[in-house]
Amino acid sequence: MKKYLLYLSPLIIAAYMTGCSLDDSSSAELTDIDLSELDPEAVEQAIREAAGGGGGGAIINNTGESIDLRPDLSNVTFLHANVSSWPITSNLPNVTVGGGMISLPFDKAREWPGRNTAGANVNANPWILVNQGGQWYAATWEWMRTGQTAKSSNSVEGGHIGQSPLNNFRPQSGQVYGFMVSGLARSNVRNVQERTNVVMIRWP
Numbered sequence: 001m002k003k004y005l006l007y008l009s010p011l012i013i014a015a016y017m018t019g020c021s022l023d024d025s026s027s028a029e030l031t032d033i034d035l036s037e038l039d040p041e042a043v044e045q046a047i048r049e050a051a052g053g054g055g056g057g058a059i060i061n062n063t064g065e066s067i068d069l070r071p072d073l074s075n076v077t078f079l080h081a082n083v084s085s086w087p088i089t090s091n092l093p094n095v096t097v098g099g100g101m102i103s104l105p106f107d108k109a110r111e112w113p114g115r116n117t118a119g120a121n122v123n124a125n126p127w128i129l130v131n132q133g134g135q136w137y138a139a140t141w142e143w144m145r146t147g148q149t150a151k152s153s154n155s156v157e158g159g160h161i162g163q164s165p166l167n168n169f170r171p172q173s174g175q176v177y178g179f180m181v182s183g184l185a186r187s188n189v190r191n192v193q194e195r196t197n198v199v200m201i202r203w204p
Contacts (some may be wrong), residue, residue, distance in 0.1 A: 048158050058088055058197040062095075063176045067200055069129065069136060076129060079139040081185035083127075093200035094195035095179045097204050102126075102153040106181045106196045114146040117189045121146055125186045128156060129178030129198065130166060138178075139166050140186040171203045 015109040061067050071073070073084035090108035097103075104126055114121040125140040141160040142151050173178060182195035 016164075022042075037077040045158050047058075048098060059168060059178070059200060060197060061200045062093070062166045063200050063202050065176070067176065067178075069178060069198070069200070072143070073138070074138040076138045079137055079161065079166060080125070083182045083185050083193070086182060086193045086195045088197055089192075090196045092179070092199050095199045095201050097153050097201070100153055101150045102156060102179075103150045104179060105179050105192065108196075109144070109149050110147045110195070111144075112125060112183055113191045115184060115189055115191050117184070117187065118143045122184065123191055126151060127178075127180045128161075129180070130169060130173075131176070132169075137166055139163055140182075142188065144181070164178060175203050175204055176200060177203055 004176065059069060059071060076084065076192070078084070081132040086132070090106045090112075091103060092106045095104055106124070109124065112123040114124045120143065122143040123146045124144040126142055126144060127140050128137055129136055129138045131137075139161045142155050144151070156171055158167045161167060161169060176201045178198045180196045183192035184190050
């Protein structure tokens with residue numbers, strides 16, 4: 001049912017945004033499916049997922065190819081804290097790599113509260129999602145200070161990840177990876193249990 005609703009969610013959102021009820025007869029112009037028969041809670045969840053909120057795992061795919069990453073990240077093995085259910089409260093519009101830096105311009109870099117850990121006042125962890133042997137893995141590789149939105153691209157590697165099976169990982173040119181940012185999740189220290197959407201890019 002959930003996968004089915006993800007296909008319907010653009011139609012549901014269209015009705016939602018225009019003020020149409022799900023049992024409005026005009027909805028027949030949009031689809032032959034009787035939306036009134038859908039479970040209301042499932043419909044609300046589909047709206048949250050398509051809109052990128054409530055831990056729905058919204059994904060921005062900038063690679064030009066199909067990605068088998070589930071919107072709720074349920075097919076991902078997390079090597080640090082499992083943040084898949086943390087609500088998406090921050091927007092990550094894009095990720096760029098160049099000039100020795102990786103830029104992750106999430107919009108709550110100055111809003112999430114900082115904590116003194118890892119030798120600095122930090123408030124976020126950047127994540128990489130890697131498909132290895134047909135399995136997706138997600139891991140943090142660094143800490144981000146309050147207001148910081150870029151890290152050295154050389155730090156995106158297994159030594160910084162420090163968790164098997166990505167402890168020897170190095171990004172390869174032309175390969176597709178996902179990136180996101182969350183509140184502190186690399187250790188047992190927490191500030192907010194929130195995260196961004198995922199952005200898929202091809203490593204330059």
